[in-house]
Amino acid sequence: xxxxxxxxxxxxxxxxxxxxxxxxxxxxxxxxxxxxxxxxxxxxxxxxxxxxxxxxxxxxxxxxxxxxxxxxxxxxxxxxxxxxxxxxxxxxxxxxxxxxxxxxxxxxxxxxxxxxxxxxxxxxxxxxxxxxxxxxxxxxxxxxxxxxxxxxxxxxxxxxxxxxxxxxxxxxxxxxxxxxxxxxxxxxxxxxxxxxxxxxxxxxxxxxxxxxxxxxxxxxxxxxxxxxxxxxxxxxxxxxxxxxxxxxxxxxxxxxxxxxxxxxxxxxxxxxxxxxxxxxxxxxxxxxxxxxxxxxxxxxxxxxxxxxxxxxxxxxxxxxxxxxxxxxxxxxxxxxxxxxxxxxxxxxxxxxxxxxxxxxx
Amino acid sequence: xxxxxxxxxxxxxxxxxxxxxxxxxxxxxxxxxxxxxxxxxxxxxxxxxxxxxxxxxxxxxxxxxxxxxxxxxxxxxxxxxxxxxxxxxxxxxxxxxxxxxxxxxxxxxxxxxxxxxxxxxxxxxxxxxxxxxxxxxxxxxxxxxxxxxxxxxxxxxxxxxxxxxxxxxxxxxxxxxxxxxxxxxxxxxxxxxxxxxxxxxxxxxxxxxxxxxxxxxxxxxxxxxxxxxxxxxxxxxxxxxxxxxxxxxxxxxxxxxxxxxxxxxxxxxxxxxxxxxxxxxxxxxxx
Numbered sequence: 107x108x109x110x111x112x113x114x115x116x117x118x119x120x121x122x123x124x125x126x127x128x129x130x131x132x133x134x135x136x137x138x139x140x141x142x143x144x145x146x147x148x149x150x151x152x153x154x155x156x157x158x159x160x161x162x163x164x165x166x167x168x169x170x171x172x173x174x175x176x177x178x179x180x181x182x183x184x185x186x187x188x189x190x191x192x193x194x195x196x197x198x199x200x201x202x203x204x205x206x207x208x209x210x211x212x213x214x215x216x217x218x219x220x221x222x223x224x225x226x227x228x229x230x231x232x233x234x235x236x237x238x239x240x241x242x243x244x245x246x247x248x249x250x251x252x253x254x255x256x257x258x259x260x261x262x263x264x265x266x267x268x269x270x271x272x273x274x275x276x277x278x279x280x281x282x283x284x285x286x287x288x289x290x291x292x293x294x295x296x297x298x299x300x301x302x303x304x305x306x307x308x309x310x311x312x313x314x315x316x317x318x319x320x321x322x323x324x325x326x327x328x329x330x331x332x333x334x335x336x337x338x339x340x341x342x343x344x345x346x347x348x349x350x351x352x353x354x355x356x357x358x359x360x361x362x363x364x365x366x367x368x369x370x371x372x373x374x375x376x377x378x379x380x381x382x383x384x385x386x387x388x389x390x391x392x393x394x395x396x397x398x399x400x401x402x403x404x405x406x407x408x409x410x411x412x413x414x415x416x417x418x419x420x421x422x423x424x425x426x427x428x429x430x431x432x433x434x435x436x437x438x439x440x441x442x443x444x445x446x447x448x449x450x451x452x453x454x455x456x457x458x459x460x461x462x463x464x465x466x467x
Numbered sequence: 468x469x470x471x472x473x474x475x476x477x478x479x480x481x482x483x484x485x486x487x488x489x490x491x492x493x494x495x496x497x498x499x500x501x502x503x504x505x506x507x508x509x510x511x512x513x514x515x516x517x518x519x520x521x522x523x524x525x526x527x528x529x530x531x532x533x534x535x536x537x538x539x540x541x542x543x544x545x546x547x548x549x550x551x552x553x554x555x556x557x558x559x560x561x562x563x564x565x566x567x568x569x570x571x572x573x574x575x576x577x578x579x580x581x582x583x584x585x586x587x588x589x590x591x592x593x594x595x596x597x598x599x600x601x602x603x604x605x606x607x608x609x610x611x612x613x614x615x616x617x618x619x620x621x622x623x624x625x626x627x628x629x630x631x632x633x634x635x636x637x638x639x640x641x642x643x644x645x646x647x648x649x650x651x652x653x654x655x656x657x658x659x660x661x662x663x664x665x666x667x668x669x670x671x672x673x674x675x676x677x678x679x680x681x682x683x684x685x686x687x688x689x690x691x692x693x694x695x696x697x698x699x700x701x702x703x704x705x706x707x708x709x710x711x712x713x714x715x716x717x718x719x720x721x722x723x724x725x726x727x728x729x730x731x732x733x734x735x736x737x738x739x740x741x742x743x744x745x746x747x748x749x750x751x752x753x754x
Contacts, residue, residue: 163652183655184664196653200671209667213659261658 112140112297113174113188113264115160120169122155122321129155130166131321137299139174139264142291143326144300144308146344147318153301156318157269160299162186173265184213189258189266189296193273195250197242203229203253204238210261228256231290248279255287259294268300272307284310305345309333317341333385335372338462342383349429353382353461361461364425366403370459379464386418388458389431391442392451400453405429407446419443421452504731511724521725531709531726535733538706541624541695542688548628549635549684550677556632557639557676561646575636583630587697590626591617594698618700626694631687635680642676643669682738689734706730 115137122130130152137143145153158164159171162183171179178186189210197206207225229235232252237245245253251271258266268287272280288311291298302308308315309329316326317340325337336342343350353361353368360369363382374380392402405421408428417440420430431452433439444450511521525531560571578586593599594616601613616622646669654664692707699705706726713723 161652161656163655183652184658184660186656187658188656190653190656192649192653194647194649196647196649198650198653198668198672209654209659210657212667213654213657213663257657267656 111264111295112138114139114172115265115297115299116170116172116175117156117160118170118172120156120159120166120171122152122159122164123167128321130159132169133318133321133323135316135323135326137297139297140295142288142298142300142311142313144302144312144315145318146302146305146308146315148303148344150320151318152321153303153318154269155321157267157299157301161188161190161267187261187263187265189261189263191251191254191258191266191268191271193270195254195271197250197253197257199242201242202238203234203240203242203245206242206253207238207257207260209257214261224260228260229253231259231293232256247275248283251275251283255290259296263296265297265299266294268298270302271300273302273304280307287311309345317344334458334460336383336460336462339381339383339464342381342460342462347386347432348383349386351382351384351427351429352464353380355380359456363403364423364427366401366423368401368403368454368459369399369456370461371456372459372461374461375463380461381464383460383462384429384454385458385460386430386432388454389429390453391419391431391433392453393442396453397455400455401459402451402453404449404451406449407444410443410446417443421450507724507727510721511728514721518721521722522729524722525725525729530704534704534706534709535729537620537703538689538730539733541620541627541703541705542685544624545627545631545688546681546685548624549632550681552628553632553635553639553680554677557636557643560636560640561643572636572640575633578629579633583693584697586630587626587694590622590629590698594622594625617698618702620699620703622698622700623695623703623705626698627688627691630694631684634683634687638679638683639673639676642679643673646672685737686734689730 115135117133117135117137120130120133121128133152133156135143145156147153155164159166162178162181166179169179170177173186173188198209201209204225207228208221211221211224225238226235229237232255234249234252234256237249237253242250242253251274254271272283272287275283284307291311300308300311309332312329314326314328315332317324317332319340325332325341327335332341332345336345339350342348351363353363355374356362356367359371359374360367361374361380361382362368368382390396390400403423405423407419408422409420411418411420412435415435417433417435418430419433420428422428433443512518514520556571556575560568560575563571591598595601595618596613596615598616600616601610604610605613616625650668650672651664654668655661659667690707691705692711695703695705696708699708710723710726713719713726
């Protein structure tokens with residue numbers, strides 16, 4: 107299959123209002139050709155509404171959608187030339203695998219003689235060569251997913267939308283498919299917009315992740331930036347495994363956490379209440395070998411949970427504030443965890459001391 | 468020595484229980500269907516000894532043949548018309564939002580609560596020579612002579628279509644409602660225009676409902692009695708009327724039974740034939 111080349115997608119001040127509910131509130135996004143962008147947010151955040159607007163199933167109350175510079179805001183879905191992979195695959199149950207995959211060709215009235223070859227190529231692309239005659243009912247969840255992908259790709263769309271396409275698969279298969287989708291994206295060269303509520307999935311696959319909340323775009327950034335430079339407390343709590351603790355501003359680069367003074371190497375937000383976002387993996391148990399500039403404080407171990415490759419250690423600060431850290435489960439690291447009830451010295455590097463504004467925006 | 472697997476014993480007991488649960492229905496069917504049909508068949512060949520005289524008359528006398536062809540023709544017309552009228556109604560009911568679907572279905576079901584007799588007379592009032600329809604058409608100058616809308620085959624078909632429409636709409640609606648909306652969105656997103664997606668996706672998936680509706684309406688029309696009696700004007704003699712005349716006018720139970728048996732066999736033959744062409748069981752069992 108030839109590289110189709112990606113489509114530039116521009117969303118300008120898109121809004122959707124249902125009665126008194128703003129499902130989507132003035133969202134603007136610029137997506138570069140061949141980019142893989144995830145729309146991430148809890149349910150009701152507006153991500154599915156935005157996908158519906160891009161697909162043409164939902165008319166925005168305001169705003170403009172451009173594909174490759176063309177205004178498609180009021181173009182019906184069947185004239186948009188975008189491949190969509192639905193959450194429940196939406197395969198046609200009365201058609202065979204081959205007929206499902208050939209649907210876009212038939213709909214475009216392409217010469218029938220080309221069907222067999224293109225269907226074969228599309229199925230080979232998703233590792234289902236030779237499945238043409240199978241019925242949909244005979245396929246496993248993962249195979250259905252692949253058929254849906256082949257069907258969305260066969261007409262070489264320049265833009266592919268995916269609505270939580272992996273959510274019905276079990277964990278192991280989901281992780282395999284995430285890697286496969288990434289590779290497929292590179293081979294196809296299409297722009298992909300991917301809706302998910304699974305932050306790990308979004309971070310794994312995307313070039314950039316757009317975080318939505320209550321119909322508003324909160325932050326769009328590269329996965330590493332989202333993780334290390336969250337725009338506010340919501341993003342910090344949504345990405346990774348963070349504990350959010352209210353802190354007091356001490357001026358300069360310091361804040362106070364229940365008496366302990368923490369320094370940060372990042373600029374503090376100019377005003378308002380502050381929150382410290384500690385990712386579990388950034389908090390270390392002190393054994394005297396770490397660099398001296400780290401912020402050090404002590405806490406009491408309240409529980410230890412074994413989770414396979416790592417242990418999660420639940421702690422309480424002197425004033426009772428709970429937080430937790432993650433320790434690899436290999437011998438040397440696990441040995442440093444004191445028994446439950448004991449006090450432990452922990453530390454956080456100023457680079458990892460992430461202070462965000464408490465309020466949104 | 469064989470040891471009985473306890474799970475097998477458990478399964479047998481469960482099967483026994485299931486049979487017990489089904490037994491009231493089985494008893495009713497045996498009492499009200501199997502026995503009467505058996506009695507009917509006996510009657511049709513027994514008249515002071517075994518005879519095929521009734522069947523000989525059915526196949527040699529013109530009036531019977533005419534009645535059978537008329538009955539099947541009317542059944543076919545009614546079935547096709549209810550499908551044409553019912554499909555869009557069911558489609559609308561399956562696609563509109565909450566209060567409206569209930570409203571549409573209420574209008575479909577409402578006539579159920581009125582007796583067939585009342586509805587037949589209502590149609591008489593509407594369609595007769597000096598009826599509402601003819602008066603309206605005359606007043607607007609569309610016709611100069613009243614149309615013969617009733618006391619003929621047309622009147623029978625109009626009223627029967629009205630009475631049997633719910634039997635078409637309801638199975639269609641229940642099938643259409645189960646077709647995931649996402650499939651239509653998928654069809655559109657893959658480049659299928661509204662008509663293409665309807666013909667390739669929605670229509671094939673609604674076929675089980677179509678087959679169920681066609682079957683119900685066709686079979687019910689074959690046995691219709693009151694409506695053709697009242698609106699057929701004595702010239703539209705459907706098979707049920709032949710049966711009733713044999714009993715009421717001539718006290719010919721044997722002849723009436725034979726007609727009933729022939730109708731039953733004909734219906735079974737029709738469905739066997741249709742089943743050969745369209746795999747009915749597969750369509751009805753489709754998930």
